[in-house]
């Protein structure tokens with residue numbers, strides 16, 4: 001079966017795959033541009049994009065903004081104006097400035113999770129940029145859509161659902177992410193999709209729903225689509241790509257983690273923990289102290 005393109009307002013991705021944002025230099029213009037060039041949606045992470053700038057330590061904020069703007073423009077260029085987004089976690093300091101930076105540098109969309117992006121409609125007002133929250137429960141999207149309709153008379157342009165296999169910062173307890181059977185979560189996905197779709201008619205627009213977490217191959221994609229999703233988000237899958245600076249570390253950690261039993265190949269590498277910290281140290285410039293300050297944040301994800 002041929003995959004249907006993903007349409008978000010006036011944006012069209014030929015292939016309904018969004019590459020998940022991966023912080024601290026893992027998804028920058030190289031990956032995002034390549035994914036978008038192939039017809040998917042490439043996503044740059046706003047989590048310390050300037051980590052490799054010469055003045056990162058002294059001027060962290062400025063370095064991050066400069067790098068983010070440059071990476072957005074570069075990704076648009078690499079992809080011949082493909083669909084490029086930015087993942088901005090709600091927990092980030094200078095959230096509003098990151099949103100502004102995305103708009104000013106021509107990003108097509110913003111995906112925002114690790115909390116509820118309650119102010120996002122206000123921050124993007126007047127721009128063409130599309131936006132989506134990342135949610136893991138029906139309750140979360142209900143809270144957001146109720147708030148946004150009441151306060152701004154709007155809802156988001158699309159919604160990203162991240163399930164227990166997406167790892168880390170989603171509000172699942174360690175117990176909830178144990179084991180291999182997450183089929184119960186399929187029902188939650190269906191409930192979220194039904195809820196989101198009920199806003200399409202009143203708001204006169206399609207609101208695509210994207211499912212992420214543990215999506216690795218075509219059968220995972222087909223499964224998500226069979227639940228009613230319009231596309232998928234994939235992140236870990238891209239970490240082992242030939243062009244990725246961190247690929248050896250990821251490959252090694254997935255295998256090692258698998259042996260230790262805390263990271264299944266079918267689950268996100270994010271859960272492997274050590275994979276990410278080592279990944280930071282594998283950069284061209286090794287800045288242990290700067291990296292050390294990032295590790296607590298990674299741990300919290």
Ligand SMILES: Cc1cc2nc3c(=O)[nH]c(=O)nc-3n(C[C@H](O)[C@H](O)[C@H](O)COP(=O)(O)O)c2cc1C
Pocket residue numbers: 020021022023024026045046047087088089113114162165166167212213214215233234235236237267268269270276
């Ligand atoms: C190395 C790595 C870094 C990530 N960084 C971020 C991030 O900066 N912001 C965010 O919202 N999610 C982040 N994520 C989560 C991904 O965007 C994605 O939603 C999730 O990993 C999907 O599951 P998958 O990896 O099984 O495909 C990260 C994931 C990985 C593996």
